[in-house]
Amino acid sequence: MALKVRRVDLLFVLGMGAVVVGIALLPSPIDSNPMIPANNTHQSVKNEKECLLCHSSEGIYPLPDRHLTKRQDCFNCHGKQ
Numbered sequence: 247m248a249l250k251v252r253r254v255d256l257l258f259v260l261g262m263g264a265v266v267v268g269i270a271l272l273p274s275p276i277d278s279n280p281m282i283p284a285n286n287t288h289q290s291v292k293n294e295k296e297c298l299l300c301h302s303s304e305g306i307y308p309l310p311d312r313h314l315t316k317r318q319d320c321f322n323c324h325g326k327q
């Protein structure tokens with residue numbers, strides 16, 4: 247039983263490949279969120295836990311109330327400059 251690849255199957259595979267690549271190239275939210283400033287304060291922070299030293303409600307620059315999330319994975323939304 248020979249395995250024949252039909253032309254239409256090949257086109258389908260190519261089409262799906264194009265869709266995957268297209269979605270991967272869409273702008274991700276991380277591009278539009280405020281960037282982590284490129285100053286000394288921020289360059290030296292490597293661990294997300296340290297962010298909250300300053301950005302918790304007791305810190306010197308608390309997150310605004312409207313900050314949409316209590317998630318701690320800052321780097322997933324805030325890119326480095």
Ligand code: HEC
Binds near residue numbers: 293
């Ligand atoms: C030592 C205190 C300190 C630490 C630690 C710190 N920040 Fe900041 N952050 C500040 C201050 C002060 C500002 C506002 C002034 C400025 O631009 O530096 C700021 C500003 C920001 C801004 C930009 C806000 C805007 O209006 O554009 C983002 C985003 C940010 N910080 C994210 C982080 C993240 C993520 C971390 C952890 C990797 C972090 N910060 C760690 C003090 C800190």
Ligand code: HEC
Binds near residue numbers: 314317321322
């Ligand atoms: C789910 C995505 C997401 C996560 C996770 C996240 N942020 Fe944000 N953050 C945003 C968005 C979007 C904004 C801009 C909209 C706004 O100001 O509410 C923002 C705004 C900020 C600002 C700027 C506030 C200002 O004065 O303009 C700072 C500082 C900040 N985030 C720090 C952090 C820190 C520190 C963490 C981790 C503890 C964190 N963020 C986690 C999405 C996120």
